[in-house]
Amino acid sequence: MNYSSPLDFWLQSAAEAFGTPSYVYIASAIEHRAAALRAAFGDRFALSFAAKSNPNPAMLDFMRRHVEFLDVSSIGEFRTALAAGWLPERISFTGPGKRGFEIREAIEGGVGELILESVREAVLADEEARKLGLVQRVLIRVAPPSVPKGFGDQMAGRPSAFGIDWEVAAEEIPRIASLVNLRIVGLHIYSGTQCLKAEAICENYRNFLQIFGEIYEAGLPPPEKLVFGSGLGIPYHDGDLPLDLDAVAAGISIDLEAFTSQPRFTDTRLVLELGRYLVGEAGYFLTRVIAIKESRGVRMGICDGGMNNHLPASGHFGMVMHRNYAMHKVGGYGEPEKVNLVGPLCTSIDRLAIGAALPRIEEGDLIAIHNSGAYGLTASPIHFISHAPPSEVMVEADGLRDITYIRALPLAAH
Numbered sequence: 354m355n356y357s358s359p360l361d362f363w364l365q366s367a368a369e370a371f372g373t374p375s376y377v378y379i380a381s382a383i384e385h386r387a388a389a390l391r392a393a394f395g396d397r398f399a400l401s402f403a404a405k406s407n408p409n410p411a412m413l414d415f416m417r418r419h420v421e422f423l424d425v426s427s428i429g430e431f432r433t434a435l436a437a438g439w440l441p442e443r444i445s446f447t448g449p450g451k452r453g454f455e456i457r458e459a460i461e462g463g464v465g466e467l468i469l470e471s472v473r474e475a476v477l478a479d480e481e482a483r484k485l486g487l488v489q490r491v492l493i494r495v496a497p498p499s500v501p502k503g504f505g506d507q508m509a510g511r512p513s514a515f516g517i518d519w520e521v522a523a524e525e526i527p528r529i530a531s532l533v534n535l536r537i538v539g540l541h542i543y544s545g546t547q548c549l550k551a552e553a554i555c556e557n558y559r560n561f562l563q564i565f566g567e568i569y570e571a572g573l574p575p576p577e578k579l580v581f582g583s584g585l586g587i588p589y590h591d592g593d594l595p596l597d598l599d600a601v602a603a604g605i606s607i608d609l610e611a612f613t614s615q616p617r618f619t620d621t622r623l624v625l626e627l628g629r630y631l632v633g634e635a636g637y638f639l640t641r642v643i644a645i646k647e648s649r650g651v652r653m654g655i656c657d658g659g660m661n662n663h664l665p666a667s668g669h670f671g672m673v674m675h676r677n678y679a680m681h682k683v684g685g686y687g688e689p690e691k692v693n694l695v696g697p698l699c700t701s702i703d704r705l706a707i708g709a710a711l712p713r714i715e716e717g718d719l720i721a722i723h724n725s726g727a728y729g730l731t732a733s734p735i736h737f738i739s740h741a742p743p744s745e746v747m748v749e750a751d752g753l754r755d756i757t758y759i760r761a762l763p764l765a766a767h
């Protein structure tokens with residue numbers, strides 16, 4: 354094998370040691386990302402990792418040492434986080450469909466803040482806190498009336514399930530404030546994700562500041578925390594330009610300065626909530642070509658893992674049209690030629706690449722799909738057609754670590 358780079362050495366070694374399909378996460382790449390965020394924003398923002406982007410327990414444990422807070426979106430993620438060593442007070446709980454038992458367990462378990470997405474949820478939480486004889490800290494999630502152009506997915510600026518619409522916030526926030534077993538300690542906005550344009554991100558944050566400012570003018574006690582849904586995107590596809598993080602920091606710093614110098618916000622902790630920007634580019638999905646088919650003039654590589662392991666790369670998660678994820682042939686060199694890569698499933702939508710330009714692909718080759726560290730395994734229909742789930746591997750300073758979370762169900766092979 355030709356190790357054309359240290360990365361390929363690790364990818365090849367991971368495939369040999371733990372098989373394919375598999376996810377490989379490079380720990381140092383996550384550390385660099387966290388360091389880049391700290392360097393760009395200084396101490397203006399604390400960081401909160403969105404567990405939904407990669408809830409592998411080893412990843413959550415790793416994150417415990419690299420970010421201040423964790424945001425979970427189900428009681429399952431909350432339990433995983435506790436088992437991974439997170440203190441409950443460092444955890445927030447978002448999600449538009451929290452059920453009563455989830456709210457109860459989170460409060461009983463000492464969750465730092467419930468992020469309330471509706472008055473209904475507030476009433477439920479107040480009742481559960483009352484039964485437990487507690488006062489629960491909460492943030493209120495607000496859905497802004499607009500989101501600048503350039504976000505891959507929008508959670509506000511149109512009818513949306515997330516948070517309290519800005520248009521009714523003046524009526525609904527006082528109703529929440531009147532609930533005696535809840536203490537509002539801040540606000541939360543997550544209005545859009547996957548943006549690669551620095552100016553759009555700054556404009557979005559300015560909208561947040563405006564909303565935060567107006568809500569606090571109306572008389573809530575000064576906030577302890579204001580959470581900014583980061584929206585920071587990563588370049589998934591060939592031709593995407595990476596986000597200019599320094600331009601985001603430079604473009605928003607004066608506004609942040611002016612905001613935090615107001616007396617009611619001087620003790621407020623600003624928090625950047627994010628997933629993909631921290632872990633997305635640190636992860637690779639490895640799949641092996643198990644067969645080649647020439648079909649009506651098209652060369653196809655049939656791989657051992659497809660959309661069952663990596664729904665986003667197949668184009669069925671937040672994409673209107675399929676665009677190939679960036680990828681490479683591990684240890685591959687030679688003239689690129691067009692190839693379609695498909696997974697092992699019996700459905701024509703199981704496609705990892707259409708017309709990708711890669712060095713000639715042969716049976717046995719290893720393909721690495723980039724940008725797979727966030728929403729790869731966790732957003733995939735792993736049960737479909739009952740193939741074994743992929744292994745997960747962390748590349749650390751002292752070597753490879755098997756962090757496989759979802760183990761294969763033993764097949765009845767007697």
Ligand SMILES: Cc1ncc(COP(=O)(O)O)c(C=O)c1O
Pocket residue numbers: 403406424447508543546547582583584585626627628629630727
């Ligand atoms: C409430 C909330 N927080 C955090 C995230 C993480 O977003 P990203 O991975 O794009 O940073 C999302 C994404 O949907 C979200 O809805």
